[in-house]
Every structure is written in C-alpha cells, then in structure tokens.
Amino acid sequence: xxxxxxxxxxxxxxxxxxxxxxxxxxxxxxxxxxxxxxxxxxxxxxxxxxxxxxxxxxxxxxxxxxxxxxxxxxxxxxxxxxxxxxxxxxxxxxxxxxxxxxxxxxxxxxxxxxxxxxxxxxxxxxxxxxxxxxxxxxxxxxxxxxxxxxxxxxxxxxxxxxxxxxxxxxxxxxxxxxxxxxxxxxxxxxxxxxxxxxxxxxxxxxxxxxxxxxxxxxxxxxxxxxxxxxxxxxxxxxxxxxxxxxxxxxxxxxxxxxxxxxxxxxxxxxxxxxxxxxxxxxxxxxxxxxxxxxxxxxxxxxxxxxxxxxxxxxxxxxxxxxxxxxxxxxxxxxxxxxxxxxxxxxxxxxxxxxxxxxxxxxxxxxxxxxxxxxxxxxxxxxxxxxxxxxxxxxxxxxxxxxxxxxxxxxxxxxxxxxxxxxxxxxxxxxxxxxxxxxxxxxxxxxxxxxxxxxxxxxxxxxxxxxxxxxxxxxxxxxxxxxxxxxxxxxxxxxxxxxxxxxxxxxxxxxxxxxxxxxxxxxxxxxxxxxxxxxxxxxxxxxxxxxxxxxxxxxxxxxxxxxxxxxxxxxxxxxxxxxxxxxxx
Numbered sequence: 001x002x003x004x005x006x007x008x009x010x011x012x013x014x015x016x017x018x019x020x021x022x023x024x025x026x027x028x029x030x031x032x033x034x035x036x037x038x039x040x041x042x043x044x045x046x047x048x049x050x051x052x053x054x055x056x057x058x059x060x061x062x063x064x065x066x067x068x069x070x071x072x073x074x075x076x077x078x079x080x081x082x083x084x085x086x087x088x089x090x091x092x093x094x095x096x097x098x099x100x101x102x103x104x105x106x107x108x109x110x111x112x113x114x115x116x117x118x119x120x121x122x123x124x125x126x127x128x129x130x131x132x133x134x135x136x137x138x139x140x141x142x143x144x145x146x147x148x149x150x151x152x153x154x155x156x157x158x159x160x161x162x163x164x165x166x167x168x169x170x171x172x173x174x175x176x177x178x179x180x181x182x183x184x185x186x187x188x189x190x191x192x193x194x195x196x197x198x199x200x201x202x203x204x205x206x207x208x209x210x211x212x213x214x215x216x217x218x219x220x221x222x223x224x225x226x227x228x229x230x231x232x233x234x235x236x237x238x239x240x241x242x243x244x245x246x247x248x249x250x251x252x253x254x255x256x257x258x259x260x261x262x263x264x265x266x267x268x269x270x271x272x273x274x275x276x277x278x279x280x281x282x283x284x285x286x287x288x289x290x291x292x293x294x295x296x297x298x299x300x301x302x303x304x305x306x307x308x309x310x311x312x313x314x315x316x317x318x319x320x321x322x323x324x325x326x327x328x329x330x331x332x333x334x335x336x337x338x339x340x341x342x343x344x345x346x347x348x349x350x351x352x353x354x355x356x357x358x359x360x361x362x363x364x365x366x367x368x369x370x371x372x373x374x375x376x377x378x379x380x381x382x383x384x385x386x387x388x389x390x391x392x393x394x395x396x397x398x399x400x401x402x403x404x405x406x407x408x409x410x411x412x413x414x415x416x417x418x419x420x421x422x423x424x425x426x427x428x429x430x431x432x433x434x435x436x437x438x439x440x441x442x443x444x445x446x447x448x449x450x451x452x453x454x455x456x457x458x459x460x461x462x463x464x465x466x467x468x469x470x471x472x473x474x475x476x477x478x479x480x481x482x483x484x485x486x487x488x489x490x491x492x493x494x495x496x497x498x499x500x501x502x503x504x505x506x507x508x509x510x511x512x513x514x515x516x517x518x519x520x521x522x523x524x525x526x527x528x529x530x531x532x533x534x535x536x537x538x539x540x541x542x543x544x545x546x547x548x549x550x551x552x553x554x555x556x557x558x559x560x561x562x563x564x565x566x567x568x569x570x571x572x573x574x575x576x577x578x579x580x581x582x583x584x
Contacts, residue, residue, distance in 0.1 A: 046060070
C-alpha cells in the first residue's frame with residue numbers, strides 16, 4: 001500500500017554564514033514554489049554537526065524561522081564557552097529538514113527523537129542540547145513515526161556513519177537506557193512525584209530521605225531513573241542552582257552505559273564524575289557532607305555484607321547516610337547472589353519507612369516484552385510458582401518455542417541474529433558450567449570455558465574477546481555484551497545480560513533446573529554459581545543457604561530478556577519432556 005505521507009525536504013549545506021546566505025538568496029529561489037514555502041514559512045528542524053577527532057558532535061533544534069535562528073547561532077559563536085564556537089573552528093555541516101505537515105508540536109517531537117537517536121549513536125561523542133520537550137496530543141501525531149522514518153532514511157543517504165539504520169540504534173543499550181525516551185503516563189507521574197519530593201526535601205533541609213520504587217523486570221525502572229536524574233540537572237541549570245546529584249549501579253555492563261550517557265550529554269564535563277559504582281561513591285563521600293540526591297538503579301544488586309573494597313555491612317544504609325535524598329529502583333526477584341540477599345524483615349523496614357513518608361511507588365506496566373497477559377502468566381507460573389502450564393498462542397506475536405536439542409536452538413538464534421530487525425538475539429544459559437575470568441580451564445584440551453550439552457558446545461561470555469585484534473577490541477569498547485558481534489558465538493549468563501534486552505533469547509536451562517512430581521525444582525548442587533549457593537550469615541549470627549531461591553531468580557532474569565520471544569532447551573530429561581508436552 002502506497003504511503004499517503006509526503007516525502008520530507010532535506011537540504012545539506014556548509015555550516016557558515018556565507019553558505020546560509022547563498023542558500024537563502026540563490027539556491028532556494030531556484031527550487032519549486034512548494035519547497036520554498038515549506039523552508040521559508042513552515043517550522044523546520046535542523047542538525048548542526050561537525051567532526052571531533054574520528055567522531056561527531058551535534059546540536060539538534062527546531063525553529064519557525066530557520067534563517068533567523070541559524071544566524072543567531074552564528075552570532076553566539078564568538079563566545080568560546082558555547083557550542084556554537086565550534087562552527088567557526090570545525091568544518092561543520094548543517095541539515096535543514098522541512099515537511100508540508102510540520103507544525104510546532106510535530107517539529108518538537110521530531111527534534112526530541114533526533115536527539116534520542118543521535119545520543120545513541122556510537123560515533124556521536126556529544127549532543128549539545130540541554131533537554132527534550134516531548135509533546136502529548138496534537139494533529140497529525142499519528143503521522144510522527146512514518147514522517148520520522150522517512151526523514152531518517154533520507155539522512156542516511158547523506159551520511160551512513162552519522163545516521164546508521166534505525167534497527168541498529170534501537171538495539172543499542174544507550175538507546176534503551178536513555179533519559180530522552182518519551183515516558184509512559186505511569187513513568188511520567190512517577191518522575192513528577194520524585195522531583196516534587198526531592199524539591200521539597202532540599203527546600204526544607206531534610207536529610208536521609210528514601211524514595212523506594214518497586215518494579216518487576218521490564219517495567220521501565222532504568223528509563224525512569226535516567227530521565228529523572230537528567231531532568232533534575234536540567235532544572236538546576238535553568239535555575240542556575242548548585243546540585244550534587246549522583247547515579248549509582250552495581251553492574252559492570254550498566255555502569256558503562258550510564259557513563260556514556262553522562263559523557264554524551266555533557267554532565268561529566270560540567271559536573272565531574274556523577275556516575276559510579278556504589279562502593280566508589282561510599283568510599284569517596286562522607287556522612288558529614290552528604291550530596292543532594294543519589295539515584296540507585298538495580299538496587300537489588302547492592303551488597304548487604306562486606307566484600308573486598310567495601311568494608312561496610314549494608315550499602316543502601318551507607319548511601320542513605322551520604323545523601324539528603326536517595327531514590328532506589330528495586331526488584332527482589334532479580335537478587336542473584338548471597339552478597340545481595342536481603343532478610344525479609346530488614347528489607348521491609350526500608351520499604352515501610354518510604355511508605356510512612358508517602359515515598360513509595362510501584363511500577364506495573366510491562367514495557368520490555370511484547371507479550372500479552374497469557375504469555376506473562378505462563379512466564380510467571382514457571383519462574384515464580386514452579387509450574388508448567390500449556391504454552392499459549394500469543395495474541396501479541398510473542399514467540400515461545402521448545403527445541404529438542406541445543407544445536408537447533410542455536411541455529412534458530414543465528415538466523416534471527418542475521419535479520420536486521422532481530423540482530424540482538426543471543427543464546428544465554430543458567431550458570432551450570434564452570435567459568436573463571438581469572439584462570440584458564442584445567443583441562444588443557446579445552447580452549448575456552450564452555451557450555452557443553454552432549455556433543456554441542458559453545459564458549460561462555462567474554463571468552464572470544466581474548467582473541468580479538470586491538471582494532472576489534474577498540475571497535476567493541478563501550479558496547480554491551482549482546483551488541484558485540486563475536487558474542488553470537490558465545491553463551492551469555494545473568495552476569496552479562498541482567499538489565500539488558502534481547503530481541504530473541506535462546507535459553508539453555510542447565511542441570512540445576514529440574515522437574516519432579518509435577519513441579520520445577522532448583523538443585524544448587526548442579527550449579528557452578530558459587531555466589532548463589534554459598535552460605536550466608538544472617539543478622540542473628542546463624543548461617544543459611546538460599547541457593548534454591550537465588551537459582552529461581554536466575555531463571556526469571558533469563559526468561560524476561562527477550563522482547564519478541566524466547567526459545568528453550570532443558571538439559572533435565574523430565575523438564576524437557578514437560579516443556580515439549582506443554583508446547584503441543
């Protein structure tokens with residue numbers, strides 16, 4: 001069916017005053033009347049861009065008068081402290097974008113999405129915009145997606161490096177964690193609530209305030225976290241107020257993503273190191289001089305006992321003492337190790353303090369998985385109730401398939417990964433095969449630490465990185481595990497995939513997940529996840545094991561990664577049989 005939406009008008013010129021004058025006085029008058037009308041009299045969107053070393057820096061804007069607005073930018077270029085000065089120093093280019101349906105609201109949404117996309121691009125080092133301005137309801141809002149896709153496709157014709165494919169951008173970890181996402185109503189209400197609470201606490205001088213956000217996997221906690229964090233900095237800058245705000249996460253992959261976001265949005269340059277791991281923050285800040293606000297993503301990964309450079313007993317408590325307001329994003333179904341284990345009565349103390357102060361929010365809406373309620377119920381039954389129901393036929397197109405052997409599952413994931421619309425598809429597994437980042441396999445016949453099932457075998461995550469060339473290592477620097485091309489030949493674990501999405505997840509349920517007497521059971525003796533199966537000393541001095549519960553959480557993390565579907569193979573014969581029967 002042919003689209004009824006007209007093509008955008010895109011013109012690229014050298015980003016100088018002389019080039020703009022020539023475009024206005026010579027080039028544009030030679031175009032047809034409709035093009036002249038759209039560029040001169042309609043709102044337009046524009047992109048200033050220039051090279052910085054091998055990368056790009058950009059500024060995205062919109063205006064009712066592109067010529068007047070661009071000359072204002074040139075006038076500001078004399079100030080060396082402003083981004084516009086780069087236009088005089090660099091060989092900059094300017095894209096001017098028009099469309100016959102552009103109005104103020106539509107151009108603002110196009111501008112917002114361009115900012116979001118540009119910030120997510122590997123070769124874009126910095127986006128100089130301060131903030132986004134998402135619109136709610138307007139005509140022709142229903143045309144936004146189609147008009148934007150046409151704009152992006154035409155921009156790609158001009159520069160494929162600066163404008164990679166939409167699928168590549170949407171699969172990037174930075175895009176998914178970006179503070180520039182258009183929020184859902186639930187997220188927007190939560191963000192406004194948090195900002196209101198933070199503003200009041202800072203105004204009256206409160207300290208050690210806790211805002212507690214509960215939300216299961218895929219309910220948008222990370223986006224809410226990054227969006228609120230960034231919004232507070234934007235408001236502080238607009239009001240010219242001093243703000244000490246930090247974002248923490250106890251996850252090696254996720255910390256890299258947040259650091260890149262802070263760099264690209266200019267926060268690191270203006271405010272210093274505002275993103276860090278909890279131990280680093282605790283060791284570098286005192287209770288006597290608390291910061292204003294701390295956001296903790298994946299707060300269920302905080303340590304609840306000492307470990308290596310962390311010498312305390314509870315990271316959450318130590319963070320609260322070092323901040324006037326602490327905002328935590330929590331999902332107790334994603335606690336994976338005894339170091340992170342919370343005794344119920346202690347966790348309830350923190351949650352109840354937040355509730356008593358009206359500082360508790362629960363996120364309900366599933367935003368990651370394109371799954372209908374019946375599919376989510378099947379996953380919940382498996383991962384929470386240890387039951388296997390009949391696998392439903394999804395009304396939303398979400399695919400759950402059981403494979404008779406791991407090789408066929410692996411081949412299907414490889415097919416998905418070759419499709420540009422599902423390139424972020426990977427095999428992941430329970431931690432039931434030996435692995436060590438610090439030493440090589442004892443069996444010298446093995447080149448890698450591997451997942452082995454019968455004759456099928458595949459290296460664990462991070463193994464193939466050792467054999468990459470220096471250039472290849474540079475190319476993947478800063479990319480999440482699943483975004484790295486060589487990882488299609490590896491098997492991921494919860495330690496590399498937690499907090500991230502896949503298009504399709506190929507899940508190997510190892511020997512620790514069994515099926516006996518009509519129930520799924522978890523066998524710690526079959527797991528190699530030492531951090532999950534070791535003893536934990538409780539507050540009363542007793543020592544207990546929590547391996548079964550933590551291995552159950554491990555499976556839930558794996559089963560909530562796939563946006564479009566998951567493929568399953570179980571090593572336990574009885575579990576595999578039950579899954580096959582459930583799929584008939």
